[in-house]
Amino acid sequence: MWRHIASNALTFLIVALFLLVGLVSWGSSQYRAEGPLDQAMCLQVPSGSTMRSVSNQLSDKSAITSPVIFRMGADYAEKSSQLKAGSFRVPENASMEEIIDIVTRGGRNTCGTEVIYRVGVNQTVVDVRELDPVSNRFIEVASFNPADGAPPEEYIAVRGSSDTTYRATIAEGVTSWQIVDALGSLDILDADVSETPAEGTLAPDSYDVRPGDKVSAIVARMETAQARILDEAWASRVDGLPLETPEEALILASIIEKETAVADERRQVASVFINRMERGMRLQTDPTVIYGITQGEGVLGRGLRQSELRGATPWNTYVIDGLPPTPIANPGRASIEAALNPDTTDYVFFVADGTGGHAFATNLDDHNRNVARWREIEAQQGNDG
Structure with missing residues (x-):
């Protein structure tokens, strides 16, 4: 009798093992398969979010087939603790594996609203634009010169929003005084520079900025970049x-x-x-x-x-x-x-x-x-x- 019981137990274990292997194989294929999202979307991940809240949000938007498999895949890939806050574009038919990579990769937001402060030779222009996730193109919402008076409502509405990113774009040929004066007039920055940096030492380029950044810190980045460019060219x-x-x-x-x-x-x-x-x-x-x-x-x-x-x-x-x-x-x-x-x-x-x-x-x-x-x-x- 004990031999019969042992035989049945062994059979049960073998069947259970095959079922487990099959379940893991199925879950893995679901994790890597094309997702059900029929058009690209913007996914907002607030600060303090967890993989559970993100997976539930994705499930509610029919972007994934299983929140459980999504979380298990993140655990298996050791990415559950790497979730980044921000606004991310999720392409149509993105797999759960691809979405995990998107929300844990870091870097700049890939979706949402972008405010660009364009510092030019003749004037500074502020462009507010929003990414259309379907076309993956920015649509201009507002454009204005901050020296002309109060900013438009479109700018005020997005300023300080969690999914708004900011860039200061400095044109070639702008003087150091113009750069410091323009950056110091921006309402999101801390104007802490009292002396004009040496002429020519600031690299014209596009710089990511955040509300509350000190102008001196941005200037220091420009000086470091210009010194590197000059050293490379001189060599x-x-x-x-x-x-x-x-x-x-x-x-x-x-x-x-x-x-x-x-x-x-x-x-x-x-x-x-x-x-x-x-x-x-x-x-x-x-x-x-x-x-x-x-x-x-x-x-x-x-x-x-x-x-x-x-x-x-x-x-x-x-x-x-x-x-x-x-x-x-x-x-x-x-x-x-x-x-x-x-x-x-x-x-x-x-x-x-x-x-x-x-x-x-x-x-x-x-x-x-x-x-x-x-x-x-x-x-x-x-x-x-």
Whole structure:
């Protein structure tokens, strides 16, 4: 009898083992299989959430087939404790495994509302946009200049929301004073900077920011980034340049930045100034004259007068020899690299050509003809206006 009982028990254990293996196999396939979500969605994970609350939320939205399998999969992958707060885009038919990866990966929010503070040469613009999870594209909700008065309701409604992310985007060619002034005026930041950072030392780029961040901390990130860019560019510079230090390269790069917004022209413009320096010619560039007038604090907003072109300032390259004593703006990576790796040309002149770019010349006669054409274009544009 005991032998019969033992045989039955063994049979039962074998059957139970097969059932368990089958159940695990089925659960694993369910965990990795395409999910039931028929269109992408935004999943909000508040701070303090648990895998249980997330799995129930996903189940309520018909994004997963089983909250239990979802949680068991997270436990098995040792990711249950790695849940991140934020707003995440869950693609259509995402498997439970893919969703676990999305909510535990970290980094920036991939869904929700984004506020971008665009610091430009002429003004700061605030863009409020919201991600449409289905198309995976941002839709503009509001755009305004904070200097024009009270912000719109669309901005006020999302400011401080848990699924709102913020970025400060700094344009190339903005001065250090403009950057600090713009960041200090933003209502989400702590304006704790009283002195303007050295001109040219802040890297134009896009920076993630959070409400309550100190402007000084953001400036420090910009300074670190610019120092790294300059070090890398200086290490890979071409031989024979008339630039003795990285600081001189930064000064030249800032002039290139202010002279052209056309990416393909930067190295040509750089070659003009390098050729002038090598021949002992003055740089004679208008942006340096403007900087001598404004000191980087705001925009001149008008054309230069002849008296200003002749006026003596440390930055007026119509009067001084060589480079000015400091940069005249914060150049981007491309302009820094152009200053240290210019095109090889014989150009020593350039003037606007009416297309947004410039006409280059190797001699004064050709340059004068290019200038005459530009004057004709200016006159025609004035008549059209």
